Amino acid sequence: MVFRKLPGVSASGMGLRLSQKFVFLLFLSGLVTLCFGALFFLPDSVRLKRIFLSKTETQPVTVGSGSENDVREHLKRPKDQEHPRGMASVKGETSTKLKSLSRKPSVSHEATEERLAGGKAQEDLTLLRSKTESASEKSTSSDHGATSDTFSYKKFKRCLLRPPLGTDDGKPSDPKTNERREKVKEMMKFAWDNYKRYAWGKNELQPLTRNGHIGNMFGGLRGASIIDSLDTLYIMGLVEEYNDAKDWVQTSLDLNSNGEASLFEVNIRYVGGLLSAYYLTGEELFKNKAVELGEKLLPAFNTPTGIPRGVINLGSGTSWSWGWASAGSSILAEFGTLHLEFVHLTELSGNPIYTEKVMNIRKLLNKIEKPHGLYPNFLSPVSGNWVQHHVSIGGLGDSFYEYLIKSYLMSDKTDDDAKKMYYSALEAIEANLVQKSPGGLTYMAEWRGGILDHKMGHLACFSGGMIGIGADDGAPEKRQHYLDLAAEITHTCHESYTRSATKLGPEAFRFDSGAEATATRLSDRYYILRPEVIESYMYMWRLTHDPKYREWGWEAVQALEEHCRVESGFSGIRDVYTLTVSHDNMQQSFFLSETLKYLYLLFSDDDLLPLEDWVFNTEAHPLPIVRKSCLQDEATQDKTVSE
Numbered sequence: 001m002v003f004r005k006l007p008g009v010s011a012s013g014m015g016l017r018l019s020q021k022f023v024f025l026l027f028l029s030g031l032v033t034l035c036f037g038a039l040f041f042l043p044d045s046v047r048l049k050r051i052f053l054s055k056t057e058t059q060p061v062t063v064g065s066g067s068e069n070d071v072r073e074h075l076k077r078p079k080d081q082e083h084p085r086g087m088a089s090v091k092g093e094t095s096t097k098l099k100s101l102s103r104k105p106s107v108s109h110e111a112t113e114e115r116l117a118g119g120k121a122q123e124d125l126t127l128l129r130s131k132t133e134s135a136s137e138k139s140t141s142s143d144h145g146a147t148s149d150t151f152s153y154k155k156f157k158r159c160l161l162r163p164p165l166g167t168d169d170g171k172p173s174d175p176k177t178n179e180r181r182e183k184v185k186e187m188m189k190f191a192w193d194n195y196k197r198y199a200w201g202k203n204e205l206q207p208l209t210r211n212g213h214i215g216n217m218f219g220g221l222r223g224a225s226i227i228d229s230l231d232t233l234y235i236m237g238l239v240e241e242y243n244d245a246k247d248w249v250q251t252s253l254d255l256n257s258n259g260e261a262s263l264f265e266v267n268i269r270y271v272g273g274l275l276s277a278y279y280l281t282g283e284e285l286f287k288n289k290a291v292e293l294g295e296k297l298l299p300a301f302n303t304p305t306g307i308p309r310g311v312i313n314l315g316s317g318t319s320w321s322w323g324w325a326s327a328g329s330s331i332l333a334e335f336g337t338l339h340l341e342f343v344h345l346t347e348l349s350g351n352p353i354y355t356e357k358v359m360n361i362r363k364l365l366n367k368i369e370k371p372h373g374l375y376p377n378f379l380s381p382v383s384g385n386w387v388q389h390h391v392s393i394g395g396l397g398d399s400f401y402e403y404l405i406k407s408y409l410m411s412d413k414t415d416d417d418a419k420k421m422y423y424s425a426l427e428a429i430e431a432n433l434v435q436k437s438p439g440g441l442t443y444m445a446e447w448r449g450g451i452l453d454h455k456m457g458h459l460a461c462f463s464g465g466m467i468g469i470g471a472d473d474g475a476p477e478k479r480q481h482y483l484d485l486a487a488e489i490t491h492t493c494h495e496s497y498t499r500s501a502t503k504l505g506p507e508a509f510r511f512d513s514g515a516e517a518t519a520t521r522l523s524d525r526y527y528i529l530r531p532e533v534i535e536s537y538m539y540m541w542r543l544t545h546d547p548k549y550r551e552w553g554w555e556a557v558q559a560l561e562e563h564c565r566v567e568s569g570f571s572g573i574r575d576v577y578t579l580t581v582s583h584d585n586m587q588q589s590f591f592l593s594e595t596l597k598y599l600y601l602l603f604s605d606d607d608l609l610p611l612e613d614w615v616f617n618t619e620a621h622p623l624p625i626v627r628k629s630c631l632q633d634e635a636t637q638d639k640t641v642s643e
């Protein structure tokens with residue numbers, strides 16, 4: 001090795017020979033590397049570590065909603081870090097591709113469906129990582145503990161007005177109706193048996209290829225069809241099947257997954273499904289699992305406003321906004337569809353945190369200015385402001401409105417804020433969105449900054465039922481009007497079915513360019529076993545007992561049997577307007593949870609899950625009305641007895 005001699009400095013300066021200097025330098029550089037490496041093994045709290053490594057680590061976010069610290073911390077972050085739109089991966093984690101414009105925006109199958117149908121342009125569906133810090137979130141969730149023993153199942157049962165399953169499991173006295181009900185039960189058994197045979201433990205059955213589908217919606221959680229089916233199997237009296245499902249929950253439902261989940265989907269399907277299973281059966285297992293899972297969702301709320309982000313890693317607690325949601329926003333139908341389940345998590349665990357989280361969302365939404373009284377679909381979880389003025393009762397907005405009226409009903413009609421918010425939202429919807437077609441059909445248009453899009457999604461068809469169940473608590477002079485509006489919307493949705501060749505309705509139908517309740521775009525023609533139209537038939541039947549709703553439900557049963565039943569299960573179809581059907585190879589879990597349950601209820605007596613005692617979450621999982629005063633009285637009585 002040759003060293004260039006520096007002028008005036010001898011190679012043997014300081015009395016060291018060249019080889020000795022070399023060894024010394026080698027030793028020194030080794031020491032420095034060792035010390036630097038050791039920094040990585042120090043605990044996070046050591047200051048030195050923060051000085052040296054701060055640029056590569058995410059910053060902790062204070063637990064709680066909207067603290068000044070959170071806001072300042074957030075504002076410090078560079079813009080490009082804030083919205084890394086289109087990033088393929090962040091810190092080596094793979095991004096997920098997801099569909100955007102649907103009531104349930106996250107089912108990847110639907111994205112595939114759209115690609116196959118070749119219509120809508122694919123959007124940038126990449127996930128946007130939030131800046132929430134997993135370490136602080138972990139400690140948040142571990143602080144909240146699991147279930148407490150403050151909840152008494154016996155007391156709860158005594159506070160119900162009627163037995164959940166009615167006098168005779170809701171069996172109708174009319175033989176024709178009973179036959180129809182039995183048919184629906186057979187469909188459930190067929191869907192379940194095939195799921196069990198070919199896809200057991202996976203999320204959905206792919207009935208054509210006879211295998212299971214896992215997808216990317218549930219953060220590595222499995223068995224979505226099992227959790228979604230528990231209550232349906234139970235109310236239908238499919239005992240053996242229910243027991244298999246329960247055993248699977250006991251032995252195989254692993255909540256320690258580490259994947260990216262949709263907060264909304266996990267909440268409505270898993271938390272909702274487990275809660276219902278508990279309330280119906282009293283099995284502690286379901287309660288414990290529901291609360292354990294609920295805890296894992298809490299870190300998603302650690303944003304400056306407390307408005308949760310849409311995606312959460314169930315293992316680390318890190319959360320993101322959907323990549324396709326404009327400017328890192330959260331979606332109204334997602335953060336607005338947590339209230340029912342979270343209130344019940346508090347009831348069961350005795351931990352107020354769940355209710356606090358959703359009440360904080362409520363407060364913000366109540367306070368914020370609303371364009372024409374409407375709630376746009378996108379809200380920034382950082383600033384708490386609307387990001388775009390797109391309003392829809394279908395995809396992206398829908399179940400927010402549903403949860404307002406159901407929160408009121410579920411609170412035993414004590415939640416006055418929910419009531420006020422619901423009825424003023426409904427007034428704004430009527431004033432701005434409700435339209436009448438030239439052919440006399442009432443429909444809900446979408447609103448884009450004041451411009452109407454004369455399109456109604458299948459998802460928006462739930463609103464017939466929603467307006468129906470809310471009719472009675474509206475202003476006295478409006479009650480009949482609301483019931484009529486609910487009937488008109490349900491009628492329009494039925495028309496969207498009858499105007500197709502298969503008698504099943506398209507994903508979206510239009511009322512422009514000569515169209516009346518029909519899809520004009522190829523990409524809107526599919527039907528993926530969705531429940532919303534049948535859901536409205538069920539509510540309208542309970543509210544009016546007009547036999548037409550049962551007839552319409554039966555038409556749907558026949559169409560499902562004819563076009564969606566395949567050898568090994570039920571499948572969605574790609575085009576409702578052609579009789580040479582093409583199947584999409586997916587038996588959605590909501591088919592078992594919602595579509596078949598609503599059909600079964602439609603052909604049952606009203607005392608099966610009576611509406612005086614139960615509200616259905618947006619995945620059709622029944623949750624009981626919380627009768628605070630009764631529960632308290634019961635508690636006092638219990639105390640007196642034991643004294």
Ligand code: DMJ
Nearest residue numbers: 103104530531590618619
């Ligand atoms: C279900 O998962 C729920 O009803 C959700 O609210 C929206 N869509 C699907 C069924 O269409």
